[in-house]
Amino acid sequence: MSVTRLIERLxxxxxxxxxxxxxxxxxxxxxxxxxxxxxxxxxxxxxxxxERMRRDLGLDRPMVERYFVFLxxxxxxxxxxxxxxxxxxSDVIIERLPATIELTLMAMIIALVTAIPLGVLAAVKKNSIxxxxxxxxxxxxxxxxxxxxxxxxLMLFAVQLNLLPVAGRVAYEHxxxxxxxxxxxxxxSLIQGQFAAFRNALAHIILPAITLGLPMTxxxxxxxxxxxxxxxxxxxxxxxxxxxxNRQRILWRHALKNALIPTVTVAAMETGxxxxxxxxxxxxxxxxxxxxxxxxxxxxxxxxxxQAAVLLYAVTYVLLNFLADIxxxxxxxxxxx
Amino acid sequence: xxxxxLQVRGLRTVFDTRAGRVxxxxxxxxxxxxxxCLGVVGESGSGKSVTFASVMGLxxxxxxxxxxxxxxxxxxxxxxxxxxxQAVRGRDIAMTMQDALTxxxxxxxxxxxxxxxxxAHDDELPRxxxxxxxxxxxxxxxxxxxxxxxxxxxxxxxxxxxxxxGMRQRIMIAIALASKPRLLIADEPTxxxxxxxxxxxxxxxxxxxxxxxxxxxxxxxxxxxxxQHCDRVIVMYAGQVVxxxxxxxxxxxxxxxxTRGLLASIPRPALRGQPIRPIEGQVPELIxxxxxxxxxxxxxxxxxxxxxxxxxxxxxxxxQVRCIRTPAEAGP
Amino acid sequence: xxxxxxxxxxxxxxxxxxxxxxxxxxxxxxxxxxxLIFVVMAVFAxxxxxxxxxxxxxxxxxxxxxxxxxxxxxxxLGCDALGRDILSRIIYGARISIFIGVAxxxxxxxxxxxxxxxxxxxxxxxxxxxxxxxDILLGFPYLIxxxxxxxxxxxxxxxxxxxxxxxxxxxxxxxxxGETLAVRExxxxxxxxxxGASDRHIMLREILPNILSPVLVVATIRMADVIxxxxxxxxxxxxxxxxxxxxxxxxxxxxxxxxxxxxxxxxPGVAILLLVLAINVASQGLRDAFDPRxxx
Numbered sequence: 030m031s032v033t034r035l036i037e038r039l040x041x042x043x044x045x046x047x048x049x050x051x052x053x054x055x056x057x058x059x060x061x062x063x064x065x066x067x068x069x070x071x072x073x074x075x076x077x078x079x080e081r082m083r084r085d086l087g088l089d090r091p092m093v094e095r096y097f098v099f100l101x102x103x104x105x106x107x108x109x110x111x112x113x114x115x116x117x118x119s120d121v122i123i124e125r126l127p128a129t130i131e132l133t134l135m136a137m138i139i140a141l142v143t144a145i146p147l148g149v150l151a152a153v154k155k156n157s158i159x160x161x162x163x164x165x166x167x168x169x170x171x172x173x174x175x176x177x178x179x180x181x182x183l184m185l186f187a188v189q190l191n192l193l194p195v196a197g198r199v200a201y202e203h204x205x206x207x208x209x210x211x212x213x214x215x216x217x218s219l220i221q222g223q224f225a226a227f228r229n230a231l232a233h234i235i236l237p238a239i240t241l242g243l244p245m246t247x248x249x250x251x252x253x254x255x256x257x258x259x260x261x262x263x264x265x266x267x268x269x270x271x272x273x274x275n276r277q278r279i280l281w282r283h284a285l286k287n288a289l290i291p292t293v294t295v296a297a298m299e300t301g302x303x304x305x306x307x308x309x310x311x312x313x314x315x316x317x318x319x320x321x322x323x324x325x326x327x328x329x330x331x332x333x334x335x336q337a338a339v340l341l342y343a344v345t346y347v348l349l350n351f352l353a354d355i356x357x358x359x360x361x362x363x364x365x366x
Numbered sequence: 367x368x369x370x371x372l373q374v375r376g377l378r379t380v381f382d383t384r385a386g387r388v389x390x391x392x393x394x395x396x397x398x399x400x401x402x403c404l405g406v407v408g409e410s411g412s413g414k415s416v417t418f419a420s421v422m423g424l425x426x427x428x429x430x431x432x433x434x435x436x437x438x439x440x441x442x443x444x445x446x447x448x449x450x451x452q453a454v455r456g457r458d459i460a461m462t463m464q465d466a467l468t469x470x471x472x473x474x475x476x477x478x479x480x481x482x483x484x485x486a487h488d489d490e491l492p493r494x495x496x497x498x499x500x501x502x503x504x505x506x507x508x509x510x511x512x513x514x515x516x517x518x519x520x521x522x523x524x525x526x527x528x529x530x531x532g533m534r535q536r537i538m539i540a541i542a543l544a545s546k547p548r549l550l551i552a553d554e555p556t557x558x559x560x561x562x563x564x565x566x567x568x569x570x571x572x573x574x575x576x577x578x579x580x581x582x583x584x585x586x587x588x589x590x591x592x593x594q595h596c597d598r599v600i601v602m603y604a605g606q607v608v609x610x611x612x613x614x615x616x617x618x619x620x621x622x623x624x625t626r627g628l629l630a631s632i633p634r635p636a637l638r639g640q641p642i643r644p645i646e647g648q649v650p651e652l653i654x655x656x657x658x659x660x661x662x663x664x665x666x667x668x669x670x671x672x673x674x675x676x677x678x679x680x681x682x683x684x685x686q687v688r689c690i691r692t693p694a695e696a697g698p
Numbered sequence: 699x700x701x702x703x704x705x706x707x708x709x710x711x712x713x714x715x716x717x718x719x720x721x722x723x724x725x726x727x728x729x730x731x732x733x734l735i736f737v738v739m740a741v742f743a744x745x746x747x748x749x750x751x752x753x754x755x756x757x758x759x760x761x762x763x764x765x766x767x768x769x770x771x772x773x774x775l776g777c778d779a780l781g782r783d784i785l786s787r788i789i790y791g792a793r794i795s796i797f798i799g800v801a802x803x804x805x806x807x808x809x810x811x812x813x814x815x816x817x818x819x820x821x822x823x824x825x826x827x828x829x830x831x832x833d834i835l836l837g838f839p840y841l842i843x844x845x846x847x848x849x850x851x852x853x854x855x856x857x858x859x860x861x862x863x864x865x866x867x868x869x870x871x872x873x874x875x876g877e878t879l880a881v882r883e884x885x886x887x888x889x890x891x892x893x894g895a896s897d898r899h900i901m902l903r904e905i906l907p908n909i910l911s912p913v914l915v916v917a918t919i920r921m922a923d924v925i926x927x928x929x930x931x932x933x934x935x936x937x938x939x940x941x942x943x944x945x946x947x948x949x950x951x952x953x954x955x956x957x958x959x960x961x962x963x964x965x966p967g968v969a970i971l972l973l974v975l976a977i978n979v980a981s982q983g984l985r986d987a988f989d990p991r992x993x994x
Binding site: 263264267268270271272273274275282283287290362 | 474527
C-alpha cells in the first residue's frame with residue numbers, strides 16, 4: 030500500500046473524529062444540572078465565588094466557543110479536573126488504562142486461539158456433529174448476556190468450586206510486591222520472576238477475559254467457518270490437491286491463509302466492540318479498569334471523566350476500524366489501495 | 367505393442383444431488399499411449415473434465431466414482447490409499463486448470479507454489495538444510511525459465527495477480543511440470559486466454575512434451591486446437607464417448623452426427639461463405655436417462671431405431687463410433 | 699396507479715413462498731413460537747403472573763425455589779431480597795424487554811427507511827449529509843454511546859428508547875440506502891419516472907415495497923441485540939428504574955447474594971437468554987428464507 034494512499038485514508042478519518050467530538054461535547058452540554066453546583070456539592074460558597082468558578086470553567090461563553098476550547102484541550106489530552114478525585118481527568122484515566130488494556134488483550138487472545146481452529150474444523154467437518162455443536166455454541170455465544178454469564182461463572186468457579194477469586198485484579202499481598210514497569214500485571218510479575226503473583230493475576234483475569242471474549246469468539250468462529258467453506262470450494266484448493274500436497278498443508282496454509290483475511294478484519298472490528306463490553310465485565314468482576322471507573326463516575330455525576338472516557342473509547346473504536354481496513358489490504362495481496 | 371500409460375475402463379462417476387442422481391460420466395473408456403497427445407472434445411457438461419478429475423482422484427462428495435478401472439502404468443489408481451494417491455498426483459500425473467487466475471493461490475507467492483510441489487515430490491533434492499532450499503530455488507527458477515518467464519529469479523517472490531493472464535497460465539504449467547510428470551492433463555488450457563497467447567501456450571506444451579517425453583491429455587471444446595496439436599481425439603457427449611480415432615481421420619471424415627455438428631459449428635477460413643450452423647438444442651439433463659442414444663433429440667438423422675442402447679463399434683483402424691447410422695467395418 | 703402492479707405481483711407470491719420456506723425450517727419455526735410465548739406473557743402479564751411483581755414480603759426474603767428446601771409452590775422460582783416473587787417479576791419484566799425492543803426497532807426502522815430512501819434515491823447533498831451522520835454514529839461502540847447518553851439524559855423508559863433509537867436507525871438506513879441504489883435504475887422505477895410520478899410516490903410506493911424483505915430481516919436480527927443492550931443498561935442501573943421489574947436490573951439485584959441465593963440472578967438471566975436465543979434462531983431462519991444472498 031502506498032504511503033500517499035495511507036495518508037489519504039487517514040485524512041478521511043478527520044471528519045468522522047470531528048463529528049464524534051461534536052456529539053460527545055453536545056452530550057455534555059445538554060446534561061441537565063449545573064456542573065458548578067455539582068462541584069460545589071455541600072460546601073458553602075458565596076455567589077461571587079460561584080460566579081468566578083463559572084467564569085474559570087468558561088461556562089459563560091457561547092456554545093460554539095466552548096466546543097473549540099473543549100476540542101483544543103482534548104487534543105492536548107486535557108479533559109479538566111475530575112471533581113471526585115480532585116485530580117486531572119487524564120491522570121485518572123491513564124492510571125486505569127493498563128488494567129483495561131490487559132483485560133481486552135487477554136480476551137482477544139482467548140477469542141482468537143479458540144475461534145479460528147474451531148471455525149476451521151467446523152468447516153472441514155461440515156454438517157458433522159461437531160459442526161452442529163459449534164453452530165449451536167456460537168448462537169449461544171452471541172445470545173448470552175455478558176453480565177449474567179459472568180455472574181454464572183463466578184457462582185460456579187469462585188463460589189461453588191472455590192477455584193478462582195471472586196473479584197479484583199490481583200491479591201493485595203502480590204499487588205504490593207510487583208513493581209509496575211509495563212503496568213501490565215501479567216508481564217510485570219513475570220519479568221520480575223514473581224511467579225506466585227503471576228499465577229494469582231492469571232487466576233483473576235481468566236474469568237473476566239472469558240466473559241468479555243465470548244461474543245467475539247462466537248462471531249469469529251462463524252466468520253472463520255463461512256470463509257473456510259467458501260475458500261475450500263475455490264479452484265486453487267483443487268489445484269493444490271492436484272499437485273499432490275498433503276491435506277494438512279492444503280488446509281492450514283492454502284485455505285486458512287485466504288480465510289484469515291475476513292477473519293482478521295472482523296477480529297479487529299470486534300475488538301472495538303470489546304470496549305463496550307469492558308464496562309459490563311469490569312463491573313461484574315470488580316476489575317479496576319477504565320470501564321468500571323466510567324460506570325462509577327456516572328453515579329457520582331463526575332461528568333468530565335465520563336465525557337473524556339466516551340471520547341477516548343469512540344476514538345479508539347474509529348482507529349480500530351481503520352486498522353481493520355488496513356489489515357484487510359495488507360493481508361490480501363490482490364487488493365492494492 | 368507397449369503397455370498404454372493410462373487405461374480407463376468402464377468409468378462411471380455420479381453426483382447425488384437433491385434433484386436426483388446425476389451420472390456425469392457413464393461407462394467411459396480412454397487409453398493414453400506413452401508420449402502421445404490425446405484430444406478430448408465436447409460441450410460443457412459432456413463429462414470430459416469429470417472423467418479426468420476422476421482419474422486424478424479429485425472427485426469430492428456429493429460426487430463419487432461408482433464403477434470402472436483406472437490403470438496407470440498397470441496400477442489401478444482406485445485401489446490406492448489416500449497417501450499413495452497423493453504421491454501419484456503431481457509426481458506421475460499432473461494437471462493444469464482452465465483459469466490460472468483462480469487455480470493459483472492468491473495469497474501465496476509464485477515461488478512458494480512451485481517450491482511446495484518440489485518439496486512434496488522430488489526425491490533427488492538434498493536431504494535438508496540450506497542446500498535443499500538452494501536446490502529448490504534453482505529448480506523453481508529453471509522451471510519458470512522453461513515456460514518462458516523473463517528474469518525468473520526476481521519473480522519468484524511475486525504474487526499471481528502481479529502477472530499477466532498468459533504469464534499466469536505459463537506459471538501454472540511450470541508448477542504442473544515441476545516434478546516431471548509422465549502424464550499432463552491440460553483442462554482447457556487456453557480458454558481463458560486471448561488468441562495470440564493461446565497459440566504460444568499450446569506450442570509451449572507441445573515443446574515440453576517433446577523434450578520430456580510425457581503424454582498429454584488436452585481437454586478442450588475447440589476442434590481447431592485438437593487438429594493442430596493432437597495425435598488422437600475422443601469426442602464426448604452427455605457423459606459418454608461417442609467417437610474416437612486418429613485426429614486427421616476423425617476431423618477429415620467424422621462419423622458421428624454430433625462430431626459433424628461440432629465441426630459445422632466452428633468458423634473455418636477454408637469454408638468461408640458457408641453459414642456456421644450451431645447444433646440445435648442442449649445437452650440433456652443427466653438424471654435418469656433412458657437407455658437410448660443420448661444425442662437423438664438433437665440429431666438430424668435420428669429415427670425410432672435409435673431408442674435403444676447403442677454400443678461403440680469399430681469403423682476403421684483405431685476408430686470407433688457410437689452410432690448405428692455408421693456401417694461397421696468388417697474385420698481389421 | 700396500475701403500471702407498477704405487474705412488477706409487484708410476483709413479489710407477493712414470492713413472499714408467501716418465502717413464508718412457507720420459513721415454516722418448513724422446524725428449528726426456526728419453533729423459535730418463533732418461543733418468541734410468541736414471551737410476547738403473550740408480556741401482553742397478558744397481569745392475568746398470568748401469580749403475584750403482584752412489586753409486592754414485598756420480608757418473611758419471604760430470599761426464599762428458595764419451590765423444589766428446594768424451604769421452597770413453596772406458590773412462589774415457584776423463589777423470591778428476591780425484598781421477598782418479591784421472581785416468576786411474577788420475570789413475567790412483568792418481559793413487558794419491559796419486549797416493549798423497548800419493539801419500540802426501538804420500530805422507531806429506528808421508520809427513521810432508517812426514510813433516511814435511507816432519501817439518501818439512496820435523491821443522492822446529492824442529502825446523501826452526503828446522511829452518510830456523514832451515519833459514519834459518525836458508527837464511530838461509537840453501541841454500549842459506550844448508550845451509556846454516555848443515558849448518563850446525561852437520566853434513566854427512564856422514554857430515554858432508553860430514544861437513546862437506542864438515536865444509534866439504531868443507522869443500520870436499517872444503510873441497508874435501505876444500498877438496496878435503493880440497486881433498484882433505482884431498474885425498469886419499473888424508470889417507468890414510474892417516465893409517467894411523471896413524484897419522487898415521494900416513487901420512493902414509498904415503487905421502491906419501498908420491493909426492498910422490504912432485507913429490512914424486515916435486519917429488523918428481527920437487531921431486535922435480539924437491542925434486548926441484550928437494554929438488559930445491560932438496566933444491569934448497570936441506567937435503565938428502567940425500580941420498582942419496575944426489568945430482567946437486567948433483577949440480575950444486578952442478585953449479585954449481592956450469589957454466595958447463598960443463586961436463584962435471584964440466575965432465573966432472570968435465563969429469561970433473557972431464552973428470548974434472545976429464540977429471536978436469533980428465528981431471525982436466522984427468516985434470513986435464510988427471505989434473503990438467501992446472506993445465508994451460508
